[in-house]
Amino acid sequence: MSFENRFNSDEIGSSIIELKNVSRQFGTQQVLRDITMQVYSGETLVLIGESGCGKSVMMKLMMGLLESSSGDVLWNGVPIAGRSDGELVQDRLRFGFLFQGAALFDSMSVFENVAFGLRQNTKMSEEYIRHSVMNRIQDVGLSAASASKMPSQLSGGMRKRVGLARAMALMPDIILYDEPTTGLDPIMTDVINTLILKTRSRRPVTSVVVTHEMSTVRKVADRVLMFYPLSRLQPGEPQIVFEGTPEQAFSSLDPRVSQFVYGEARDRLEELAAA
């Protein structure tokens, strides 16, 4: 199948996703303003920032699930705007997306959830699908018995792992993790962190992780971008307030960055009470 060796076509280090002056607003509310950034092939990029600063929107823009209000999103240097619906759907299969709440299909079992992408996009035999799905389920540390369970029977950590197995089923080159550890206990958080690392060691994938969890930043990040909510910025100030390695983030002298990475309220409570 063509998708299995597709990732070889990207040179390590080339720009695989690029955003050029991208803005996005919902109704009258602007969430992202004039964002320019790149994701390089093979890296693990972590996006941090307060809730509501547009990180999840960024991920959906990167994958073409949302359209930008202005500016261009490029995949391998080609704007996605020019592609037909069919091409867009086909190219989007290079991405795996782990959704915030896992977004498992409620009406399907774990097995059917993981098999969905294969059934939808390939003509594989039932036997091959079974084999492939069970491998994915084992990759994320779930037992074969859990394959027949329904999503409502799973714990939060299991749901996230099934979501990860589903995102990996089509062997994507790029995996986008939207808050993969939010709502999990510290041990499960580290399990997910380890899975992110293991995924990368198994195959040369590009990863983009949105998170609030600094342990994830420490453990998986090659490069960190920090976003700031537009409402806290003056007009014209760039929305990306930090770019660098995790070490640089922890030693940053920018009060906005250090406040976030060390999790300090400072005068925020007074500010909120006054508003």
Place this chain on the structure above:
Amino acid sequence: MPGLCCFGVSRIGLPLISPSAVDFASQFPHFHGRDAVSTASTADSRNLIHSLGGETIRFVEGLGDLALFTLTTLRWMTRGLPRRSVVLQSMYEVGVRSIGVVLITGMFIGMVLAVQGYEQFHLMRMETRIGAVINIALVKELGPVLAATMLAGRVGSAMAAELGTMRVTEQIDALRALGANPYQYLVVPRFLACFLLIPLLTAFADAIGIFGGWLLSTQVLGVDSAFYWHHSLDYVAAYDVLTGLLKSMFFGAAIAVISCHRGFNCGAGAEGVGRAATESFVLSFVAILVTDFFVTIFTTHLYYVIWPAPVSLL
């Protein structure tokens, strides 16, 4: 100050006037500064007209959005049908599981027509004619509308809630991420199920209603069975039954499109899902009655086009 003023205007729910207010403010910055009281009173006096205009525009926008949604659905229907298992599941949910409630309500509507009609006809000593009235009312109006109402209540709001939940929990995005088109995968099967199965549900409602009316009239109220059927056959033509069934297909399409559209545009959280379910029923019901009116006018005219002479006015 001008900025604050515009913010106030948009906060009271009139987003549509804020762009012009911004232009105005930037052109005449002194206006707001000089006479704040008069601006405030202008804003107040604009309220009623603008909220009326705002509502009207929202309504037209909603209608246009629904039309686009319908077109997209129809376009995806022509690009190959969804998998059989998905359609069959929808059909089971829409058709098979609605039979019970349609039979019960159909039975009672037939019986209540008999009770209501009997008194009047009895006064005129024409109670044998009651069958004609019951049956023509059932096949032309009550059967289709009743089946559609039951479908809107039982299936329509459930579809809106289900798709709404999928929207809120990002399952619709997940479908797209995995290469499936949400219209093709979610809307088309539901549309087909409603559109194709509602005539059958209507036929069930008609049949059980006819039976209920007959049962009460002849077995309880003592109308002669032979005359009951004789008069019914005189009045009820195949054309009436068929237009009733045809009409119901419009209702089915309206229910499916409206409910799926509400689900797709569901607001955040449990509240949004609840509202989508309620709205889908209310809007479906309105749509049923409005399309009923127009389709009935059309089929009535069509009758005289096909059979130009007034056939029987006795």
